[in-house]
Every structure is written in structure tokens, then in C-alpha cells.
């Protein structure tokens with residue numbers, strides 16, 4: 001059964017939920033707490049957002065990512081929001097498999113085996129401000145909910161992204177979609193002057209047309225894509241990991257990478273165990289995916305060689321390594 005928060009106020013940390021920034025939040029009385037959450041611990045609960053010391057990270061010259069909310073918001077004391085992943089996963093296993101159900105081990109098992117739905121039980125809501133050309137890459141991630149500033153409803157602000165002079169990059173010679181090295185300071189300065197001139201001219205025309213009575217939805221056509229926009233963005237942890245894998249990666253454009261890195265920094269204290277597992281096991285993080293062709297090459301060059309067992313106490317993970325080693329034609333000592 002659910003209880004109104006005020007009815008269990010005596011079991012909350014210091015009698016109060018720790019809320020860092022209450023603007024826009026529902027009142028404390030609007031939270032409901034599930035009995036099963038409390039039954040996992042002494043019964044004391046806390047606001048999991050309080051684990052995140054700094055809820056806003058500045059990105060580029062005028063952008064930001066702010067962590068607004070998280071589900072679960074209320075956590076048993078001694079846990080992090082990781083507990084919601086374990087709580088959901090245990091439904092699958094029932095009572096019979098207590099040994100794999102040590103929380104960290106279970107989360108790592110789920111991550112290794114792509115049992116993804118328990119990770120969807122955690123959700124994050126962010127307020128993000130980014131240049132339009134960054135938002136166009138970001139919006140391609142369809143498995144999220146977005147509500148964006150409306151240039152039909154409101155005047156677009158005179159707020160353009162100007163890169164740092166030392167961050168104006170050359171076209172990569174190896175990757176047609178990438179950059180490498182930096183432009184000379186003379187070229188970079190010239191580019192910034194051009195950019196500034198065009199943005200200010202465009203914005204002046206935008207304002208003038210609005211003053212002349214033109215509709216905002218058409219007047220905005222004149223504005224360049226380095227104009228800042230902003231949105232609320234809600235996504236579950238499974239899909240956020242997918243976003244982060246692609247957008248924290250070195251192949252992503254730097255201007256979106258800084259936002260992805262900021263998001264990763266904001267969520268890490270809230271779901272540290274899941275983030276650790278993702279870093280360890282995701283092939284775009286610290287793990288490695290081998291193709292069958294690569295396995296064949298390794299097999300043919302290493303056949304018969306003995307290799308060490310994994311340096312982990314997790315017997316299930318060791319067994320998995322033995323199976324992989326066998327596929328590689330290796331023998332585990």
C-alpha cells in the first residue's frame with residue numbers, strides 16, 4: 001500500500017526530505033512512498049537528488065545541463081537509485097536465486113547480458129540549453145521525451161554560440177565526419193569575426209521584421225543554427241546509456257560531447273553501480289567487442305596458449321570468461 005509522505009514524516013531523514021531546489025517541484029505532500037521501498041532497509045528514506053552536489057553544469061559559452069528530477073526520487077537510506085534496478089530485476093528471479101542477487105553483482109550481470117528493462121526503471125529529467133545544430137543531433141535519439149522552447153510562441157533570444165578561438169578545428173583527413181588539429185589563430189579570428197557579423201546582422205533583421213508585424217514562426221528563418229535553444233528532456237537509464245555511449249564517444253562532435261559528458265557526471269552519483277557496470281561492459285566504453293573474423297585470427301595465432309583466469313571474485317563472470325576463452329581457442333589456467 002502507499003502512504004502519504006506526511007504520514008511517515010517521522011521516518012524521513014531528520015523529519016524532512018532533502019530537496020535542493022524546490023522551484024517547479026510538487027509539494028512534499030504530493031510524494032507517495034511505496035511500502036516495499038522501506039521494507040528493504042531500516043525504513044529510513046531520503047531524496048536521492050541530494051547525492052548530486054552540483055545539479056547544473058555549464059556547457060560551451062552559454063549552454064547548460066541541469067538535473068531537474070529523477071525516478072526513483074525517494075530511496076532507502078544506504079542505497080542509491082541503483083536499488084530500483086535491482087528491485088525490478090528481482091521480480092524475474094523470485095526467491096530461488098539469492099546468490100546472484102547480491103545487488104552490485106546482479107546489476108553487473110544484467111549489464112553483461114543486456115537484460116535491459118530493469119535499467120528502464122530509473123528515469124532522469126534535465127533542462128538543457130544548447131545551440132540548434134547540437135539539438136539537431138540530440139533530437140535523433142527518439143527514445144526520450146522532449147519539450148522545446150517555441151520560436152513560434154516566443155521571441156528567440158539574442159544568444160548565439162561562439163566557439164573559443166583555440167577550439168576552431170580543421171577538417172579531419174581520415175574521418176569525413178570529424179575534425180582534428182586546430183586552425184591558425186589568424187584564420188580562427190577571421191572566422192569568429194565573420195560569425196559575429198552574420199549573427200548580429202541576422203538578429204537585427206529578425207527583430208526588425210518582428211517590429212514590422214511579421215509572424216515569429218517565419219521571422220526566425222533568418223537566424224543561424226548556432227542560436228541557442230532549450231528544452232526539458234526526460235529519458236530512462238537504458239536509453240540514456242545508449243545516448244551516452246554514442247555521444248561521449250570520440251567520434252561524436254565535440255560540441256555535443258560536452259553535453260553528454262556533463263550528463264554522465266550528473267547521473268554518476270545517483271546510479272554509481274550501474275554507471276560502473278556500463279563503463280566496464282559496454283563495448284563503446286572499456287569493453288571490447290570481437291567480430292567472428294577477429295576471433296578466427298586470434299585463434300589461429302594463439303592456438304593452444306594458456307591464459308590467466310579473470311581477476312574477479314565473481315564465479316559467474318569467471319565462467320563466462322572461460323567460455324569466451326574457449327571460443328578464442330585459449331585454455332584458462
Ligand SMILES: Cc1cc2nc3c(=O)[nH]c(=O)nc-3n(C[C@H](O)[C@H](O)[C@H](O)COP(=O)(O)OP(=O)(O)OC[C@H]3O[C@@H](n4cnc5c(N)ncnc54)[C@H](O)[C@@H]3O)c2cc1C
Pocket residue numbers: 140141142143144177239242246247251252253
Ligand atoms: C558519430 C555519429 C554520426 C552520425 N552521423 C549521422 C549522419 O550522417 N546522418 C544521419 O542522419 N544521422 C547520423 N547520426 C545519427 C544516428 O544515425 C542515429 O540516428 C542517432 O545516433 C540515434 O541513434 P538511435 O536511433 O540508435 O537512438 P534512439 O532513437 O534513441 O533509439 C534507440 C534504439 O531504439 C530502437 N528504435 C528507436 N526507434 C526505432 C524505429 N523507429 N525503428 C526501429 N528501431 C527503433 C533502435 O534499436 C535504436 O537503436 C550519427 C550519429 C553518431 C553518433
